Amino acid sequence: MPQELALYGEFSINETILYFGWIYGLKTKDIKERVRFLVDLLDLPPGKRLVKNLSGGQQRRVSLAVAVLHQPELLILDEPTVGVDPILRANIWNYMVREAKEKKQSIIITTHYIDEARQAQTIGMMRSGEILAENAPEQLLKMYGCTSLEEVFLNLSQQQEIALKADTPTKSVEKQFKVRHEKKSEGLGELDEKRYGCCNRMCNSLTYCISCVRLRALLYKNSIRLVRNLPVLLFIFALPVIQVILFCVCIGNDPKDLTLAVVNKEVNYTNSSYLYCPYDFECTLSINGNQTIVRDWEYMSCGYLVYLDIDTINLEYYPDTSSCTKAVVEGKAWGCMYIKSTFSEALLERVKRIFLNNLLESVKHTTLSEIQVWLDMTNHQIALVLQRDILQGFDNFTKDVVKQCHVDSTLFRPPIRFETVYGSNRPVFTNFAAPGVILTIVFFLAVSLTALALIMERNEGLLGRSFVAGVTATEILFSHVFTQFIVMVGQTLLALLFMIAVFKVDCIGSMVGVIVMALLQGLCGMCFGFVISAVCTHERNAIQVSLGCFYPTIMLSGSLWPLEAMPKVLRCISWMLPLTLATRAVRSIMLRGWGIEWSHVYWGYVATCAWIAIFMIVAILIVKFKKA
Structure with missing residues (x-):
């Protein structure tokens, strides 16, 4: 039994005793019988009360009950009667004296109460880590000519102080303190074999057996x-x-409501949230035999902006590039898109030259039909999403325009085709x-x-x-x-x-x-x-x-x-x-x-x-x- 509690506070008294009883190898029936005896002996509270709700003295008594539960052949108790009333202390000592005589138990007790130690067969008096004397109580009284054990301890302590000042050991220490190893205990090993049948000698030596x-x-x-x-x-x-x-909701999905500042010079600026753009989605290019008939293209930039993903991109319109890029610099937008006033006209001429097999003339109109985009690249993922959706929107826009004009859209497809072996074309992180x-x-x-x-x-x-x-x-x-x-x-x-x-x-x-x-x-x-x-x-x-x-x-x-x-x-x-x-x-x-x-x-x-x-x-x- 240690001086500290060493019990689990969330256990009840019955659960604590049952736990240690099983560890000691006792049967549940025997544990219950011992519990009834120990409750009377130690005056324990009701068994359903939790250990953490007991007083300090009651907790010490539960700890003592655990120590004596299995009636070991060797019992070592560290101040078992601390915080216990005199009547209960006397009952505990009477029990231990009876167990030592009748059950042949060896009981070692440490205590600060010298008088109660008089019931022991042998007393060892220790001070400052040294055994000052060790003998039967009556022999100690007779040897030092005292009427109480306290006087004996006082005399020995005074001798120790004198010896310490003189830096020489006391005679009592030299005479009384002898460590002897003449006899080896055999009962404990037999007890382990009997109580834990699954563990043989080899298993005990390896300490790997599981009971x-x-x-x-x-x-x-x-x-x-x-x-x-x-x-x-x-x-x-x-x-x-x-x-x-949190992971599935917050991670891996495409960002939403990304503000993209737009300067569209093909139309007149009205306000930042709306731009009047009378785009008519009518085929403006057709092929009749050897002749190519082309109507005027107007406001094609408005048609393209319609194809941008409205869930991902939130368009805000600005009158010029300086205010547009300023919005990106100030963190109000993630990018700035600039569409020139010649976009539709240049795009029309570019397509006409392609159909007329005049590729050199088509190159001249490439710059005029370009859309310039400035992006805030500090957030890599958002920048990639904007790039992807801007390009994908233009690809979808051109495919639909070509389709309405009854032209094979494969003519405008890149020469490289990607197919998936695993996964999808639009992977999700x-x-x-x-x-x-x-x-x-x-x-x-x-x-x-x-x-x-x-x-x-x-x-x-x-x-x-x-x-x-x-x-x-x-x-x-x-x-x-x-x-x-x-x-x-x-x-x-x-x-x-x-x-x-x-x-x-x-x-x-x-x-x-x-x-x-x-x-x-x-x-x-x-x-x-x-x-x-x-x-x-x-x-x-x-x-x-x-x-x-x-x-x-x-x-x-x-x-x-x-x-x-x-x-x-x-x-x-x-x-x-x-x-x-x-x-x-x-x-x-x-x-x-x-x-x-x-x-x-x-x-x-x-x-x-x-x-x-x-x-x-x-x-x-x-x-x-x-x-x-």
């Missing part, structure tokens, strides 16, 4: 921790859904980033589930007390894996459901393959969280390490940008990260429809499983090292 009884107790403890924090549990399940919604984002969400949410698990138990003292009770590092890690894996499965399925079913992110491959990879990445994140929890001693350090790993991982794993854009050195580092090959595998499944037979896919599974094993082994070794 089903202890594992059940640890799972019971972890489950209660989750259920008792219901608001936190609901937030844990809601968090991946919120992140997926959301589809590219979704595989990496979903794996990153699952991985780091799993890290957050486990990064603080061991630290919290270590700070509460529960981890050390569980180790003393016989729990191994392997059992603790596996119990957390089993418990948190259930939570992680729910998080993963909810995230995939919203991303694929609700927001319709493309997935032409096997959903089973995507789910399995996401679950493996979640398990990998949990194991990485255990490594952080095992290494760090404070919660703030674990949080800083987790956050510090987030941005390098997401930037180097190819989730948001192609790996081919990286320098070769960083690319080599990137391939060694847990998320890189997995992201490539899921992207191949979702966007290409590949299966496990493709190397891109199966290497993702292999790398993830390898990282799971590495993280788990490292975590177990670190916990064992710190335990030792």
Whole structure:
């Protein structure tokens, strides 16, 4: 029994005793019988009360009940009667004296109350880290000629002070303090063999055995921790859904309502929001035999502006180029488009020369029919969207004009044709980033589930007390894996459901393959969280390490940008990260429809499983090292 509480505050009294009883290898029936006895002996409150709601003295009594629950052959108690009333203190001492005589228990007690120690068979008096005397109480009184143990301790302390000033050891220390190792305890080993049948001698020497009884107790403890924090549990399940919604709504879609300043010299400027432009969409060019009949073209610039995507581009009109470019400089517009007064006329002459096979004359009118555009290139994505829609709008405009004139539109098509092998002609960035984002969400949410698990138990003292009770590092890690894996499965399925079913992110491959990879990445994140929890001693350090790993991982794993854009050195580092090959595998499944037979896919599974094993082994070794 440690001096600190070393109990979990969210447990009730009954749950605390049941947990440690299972760890000690007791049957539930025997635990309940012992609970009834200990409640009467220690005057414990009702069993359903939570430990955190008890007074300090009541919490100490619960801790004592846990220590004596399984009636060990060796019992070490650190000040068990602190904060206990005299009557209860007497009952505790009577119980321990009776257990020592009848059950042959060896009980070692530390206490500041010297008088109560008189009931012990042997007393060791310690001061400043030194044993001043060790003998039976009556022998000490007789040896130093005192009537109370307090007088004996006072005399020994005074002798120690004199000896310290003289820098020589006291005679009592030299005479009384002898460490003997004549006898080796054999009962504890037999008790372990009897109580934990699954662990043989070889297993105990390797300390890798997993007891089903202890594992059940640890799972019971972890489950209660989750259920008792219901608001936190609901937030844990809601968090991946919120992140997926924010990603799908905010990332990858084309920007809307981009202001484009326009100066159209073909018409008279009226105001910035409206420009009267009487465009008549009538065929103005026809071919009759060997003759080309061309009507006058007017206000063709207005026809072109109609074809600009009104969802993406918001047109604002300006009277001249200086005011137009000023709007871009001041951040009021993303670009400035200038259409010359000769646009329609020059475009007409240009087309006429093409049909008349007079290409040299056509070149002369090229400059006059050009549309000049100045763009704000500080935002690369917006500039690309504006360029794309401006060019696409003009392409659609010319195709419709040619079509109405009964001219084959292929004459105006570029000589290069692009066809897709995978994906669509107008790719969406959301589809590219979704595989990496979903794996990153699952991985780091799993890290957050486990990064603080061991630290919290270590700070509460529960981890050390569980180790003393016989729990191994392997059992603790596996119990957390089993418990948190259930939570992680729910998080993963909810995230995939919203991303694929609700927001319709493309997935032409096997959903089973995507789910399995996401679950493996979640398990990998949990194991990485255990490594952080095992290494760090404070919660703030674990949080800083987790956050510090987030941005390098997401930037180097190819989730948001192609790996081919990286320098070769960083690319080599990137391939060694847990998320890189997995992201490539899921992207191949979702966007290409590949299966496990493709190397891109199966290497993702292999790398993830390898990282799971590495993280788990490292975590177990670190916990064992710190335990030792």
